[in-house]
Amino acid sequence: MPASKPTASASVVLSRRELDAALFDLDGVVTRTAQVHAEAWQRLFDAYLESHARRSGGHFQPFTPEDYRRYVDGRPRLDGIRCFLESRGLTLPEGSPEDGPEAETVQGLGKRKNGYFLEALEQRGVEVFEGAVGLLERLRAAGFRTAVVSASRNCQAVLRAAGLEHLFDARVDGVEAGKLGLPGKPAPDTFLEAARRLGVPPERAVVLEDAQAGVQAGRRGHFGFVLGVRRAGLEGALVRAGADVEVAHLATVKVEEGRP
Numbered sequence: 001m002p003a004s005k006p007t008a009s010a011s012v013v014l015s016r017r018e019l020d021a022a023l024f025d026l027d028g029v030v031t032r033t034a035q036v037h038a039e040a041w042q043r044l045f046d047a048y049l050e051s052h053a054r055r056s057g058g059h060f061q062p063f064t065p066e067d068y069r070r071y072v073d074g075r076p077r078l079d080g081i082r083c084f085l086e087s088r089g090l091t092l093p094e095g096s097p098e099d100g101p102e103a104e105t106v107q108g109l110g111k112r113k114n115g116y117f118l119e120a121l122e123q124r125g126v127e128v129f130e131g132a133v134g135l136l137e138r139l140r141a142a143g144f145r146t147a148v149v150s151a152s153r154n155c156q157a158v159l160r161a162a163g164l165e166h167l168f169d170a171r172v173d174g175v176e177a178g179k180l181g182l183p184g185k186p187a188p189d190t191f192l193e194a195a196r197r198l199g200v201p202p203e204r205a206v207v208l209e210d211a212q213a214g215v216q217a218g219r220r221g222h223f224g225f226v227l228g229v230r231r232a233g234l235e236g237a238l239v240r241a242g243a244d245v246e247v248a249h250l251a252t253v254k255v256e257e258g259r260p
């Protein structure tokens with residue numbers, strides 16, 4: 001096995017003996033943008049829930065970090081909206097892609113959230129996890145093929161702003177998935193498409209994920225190894241979601257070169 005499992009503190013070794021490719025999630029794994037997304041979602045849903053409570057005479061219950069992790073993190077934008085609203089027993093009309101950010105539709109809320117996300121990104125810039133960049137460089141030096149697999153339609157812009165595009169042989173993001181009609185995480189299809197583009201069978205690829213939906217996608221796709229990256233969640237949550245092992249810092253992951 002490429003790693004001992006399943007404790008949080010296990011020393012993880014990714015070896016060319018078992019693996020040929022590494023499929024990295026973006027937000028929260030390579031770049032510090034999961035928090036930027038989470039804050040934009042909170043801004044959107046708190047305003048929506050507050051005005052809904054006022055109109056319906058109900059009680060305002062804010063959007064929580066746990067709501068983000070369970071219903072929104074890792075999923076495509078509109079899936080996240082539907083999934084969270086459903087968890088609160090709420091529904092909205094779908095609307096159309098032409099809807100503006102003020103529209104009370106799934107599409108309208110999606111536009112509004114993206115505006116908040118881009119505004120925050122503009123102010124803060126894109127910060128990277130140096131441990132992830134170091135691991136990508138070590139993997140590539142050892143002959144691993146690498147891909148980024150993200151639900152985000154902003155994936156390419158974020159990678160470009162961070163100057164990290166050169167670290168990936170393939171990119172399957174929200175825009176690509178939309179073109180190909182692929183369902184997003186927790187379905188495994190975007191990871192499977194990335195492995196296909198790299199010419200590597202799923203059992204010889206490792207999935208690196210910080211989101212429960214992403215870990216589930218890795219498990220459902222029968223990938224060789226699913227490595228949970230615990231950024232903000234509770235200890236053990238990613239292993240419970242299906243990760244083989246979880247680590248807090250990618251700098252601690254070892255890379256082994258060469259086939260026997």
Ligand SMILES: O=P(O)(O)OC[C@H]1O[C@@H](O)[C@H](O)[C@@H](O)[C@@H]1O
Pocket residue numbers: 027034037038072073074075076077080114150151152153154155174211
């Ligand atoms: O709205 P975007 O940029 O297309 O991103 C969709 C999703 O992308 C995922 O990577 C994030 O974990 C989610 O928080 C985000 O909602």
